[in-house]
Amino acid sequence: MEWEDFWRIVERARAEGGADTERVAQVLLRRLRALTPDEIEWFDDLWLQAQDSLYRWSIRDAATLLLGSVDDDDFSAVQDWILSHGMPVVRLVQNDPDSLVELASDRHNARIDWFCGLPLDAHIAATGAPFAIDGPSGPETPVGAPGDLTDETRTRQRFPRLTAYLDRNPWIERPWESGTD
Secondary structure, rough: OOHHHHHHHHHHHHHHHOOOOOHHHHHHHHHHHHOOOOHHHHOOOOOOOOHOOOOOOHHHHHHHHHHHOOOOOHHHHHHHHHHHOHHHHHHHEEEEOHHHHHHHHHHHHOOOOOOHHHHHHHHHHHHHOOOOOOOOOOOOOOEEEOOOOOOOOHHHHOOOOHHHHHHHHOOOOOHHHHOOO
């Protein structure tokens, strides 16, 4: 499976599921179950590589602004959630983490583990067994350095769109008010 095939599967699932992220996961699982066991394993490897490409402090900082405090488990689900929106969104967020604000209407799905284990479930359905070997392991810590989100001025400079979103939604936690990031 090539990257083009991978993204086609993801983006068609999003197109069919639309704004309903839970439905997108269901569609993706159905599409994975239609693949051969080898294709499912390749898909899983590419999903993990794509997830690793989002494992950056700048993206985790952006997610913290959009969602509130994000721990390691949350961030894994957030990466999957971003991936489920397709390659254009992934590239946009990689190049400009502040653009994560464009997914604000779906923020309620960001922490839900809709996508974790879908390739494994599809592989078990196809073969009756889990993967023979584990996929590649990713980095242990996010790339880059965490920003000091308690510094409101610098945070507003780094993330003008996300902080403007926070200004319009006062119910969302602000790291510079709570003293945690």
